[in-house]
Amino acid sequence: MSRRTTGPAVEAVGLTRSFGETRALDGIDLQIPTGTVYGLLGPNGAGKTTTVRVLATLLRPDGGQARVFGHDVVTEADAVRARVSLTGQYASVDEDLTGAENLVLLGRLLGLGRSAARERAEGLLAAFGLTEAAARQVKKYSGGMRRRIDIAASILSTPDLLFLDEPTTGLDPRSRNQVWEIIRAVVAHGTTVLLTTQYLDEADQLAGRIAVVDHGRVIAEGTPGELKSSVGSGTVHVRLRDPARRDEAERVLRSALGVPVQLEPDPVAMTARVGGAGSDLDAGAQAALALGNLARAGIVVDDFALGQPSLDEVFLALTDHPAVEAGERDEQMEKAR
């Protein structure tokens, strides 16, 4: 198999696509290097799935151009299809069929002979811990098992570029970790992965580079480190005992952290981003410093938490508008399909 290692896996310039009135893609530019995990991060309706569908040759763009391993997704769709594989947001396997039947079916469609397809299916089922479930219909699988059979189907003939559209949405933490491990193994093997996700920590865990997508555009792009230094790697949540002292506490935090502190609707709560580029300390040390200064000022803290910034906070930092608004567009788009 000739594996093209020079040049980017994906090059997209100015992709646009509308569904009726909704502009799902509004000039997406992407440059995805070969051999890495690339994260597309954004809320529902941001255009992540539409981007994947265009790149996977399922949808024609209205405008712009996209090349996958140098092949145009519209005019050389078949050449693209020979190199990619897709695991959609909803199970991309036949739910009426058993796990084994699904894999044999796809193996046959990829050109394997009858016994080779069966052998390949058995190997994949074993590696994905599905041997016992092989003869069960996929609709009887749990969420995590469904994801696994789905990814197994995607690597039946190991693709050069694998699209994973929100592979962990709706999974419990353990299944999520299993999927992460599988993705790491797939990339270690040399496959490029385009991963869409709504979770910053997922993109952070897996992706070498991340593009933040909003309203059909890439609004930020870089390594997770670069993004976090612009957004802050963590968020400090503080709840005070006495609401009357919140203004005082806000001043203490602001001077300790050197960032704006957000006052929550709850009169004893406030939030601040930490771990950004403005400080030499990491998020944990900054949080400890802030907590110490509050204690020294004699302000009683009932609850204190340090967490990853949520997607909402990332959006707030990058766009000055929260991510929720875009969610409504998703439904419109579904209808327009």
Place this chain on the structure above:
Amino acid sequence: MSDVTTTTGRAPTLYVPSAEALATVLAPGSRPPRPSALSASLTFGWRAMLKIKHVPEQLFDVTAFPIIMVLMFTYLFGGALAGSPRDYLQFFLPGIMVTSVVMITMYTGVGLNTDIEKGVFDRFRTLPIWRPAALVGMILGDVLRYVLGALVMLGVGLILGFRPGGGPVGVLAGIGLIVVFSFAFSWVWTFFGLVLRSEKSVMGVSMMVLFPLTFLSNVFVNPVTMPGWLQAFVKANPITHLVASVRAAMAGSSDATNLMWVLLWSAGFLVVFGTLTMRRYNRR
């Protein structure tokens, strides 16, 4: 929901992804050659068989429905139109076979309409295979249902006293004609299945087309007593040609003119609606 693979009476085994095990399945073998159009279509046909195996209820429409059709009309019209149900059946059975099977073709569109919304079609459409294979295979699966439906009706007919003059060969030739026409005609429904938004609207359109098409024909009565304008329609109706050819085949004679029309109509449906379907399938 936890995703342990439980077996009763045994401690659940947890799946822990192992890098080594995954590495072995990821080892790149040489990529097999792309399957031929025929092989890909047959594989999709196999998928249709598997679906019947897992959801056998879907055979209801090719078993119970045809039986009801034969019984109902034979006894409803038989006495009045031909003196006795048994005499009517000699004329009527080939026609009701055509009617029932052609009506069943609409499920191809309904099935595709629901199937295509599922994620699995996204995967099929990203495979480097002959594009129409998924749909051809699906219709090949349906052809099996058509054959089954025709055989069920033949069985009921034989029990009720249908005695075809053409013998087994004539009957098989007649069923063959029905299958050829229905295969081509199914592409009308794949097109509507892709164009229309819901299963219900596919059903609605199918009924609107199929009722006049099957009833305004020579299936139930000889058209000579119909008004002139209706006779004109009946004469042009492909169902009329099909029924005439099937009747001839089953009676042991041959009807070259009608046979030619059947084949022309079939080719026309296949070319026109096959092309429209594929254009729509690719543009989605």
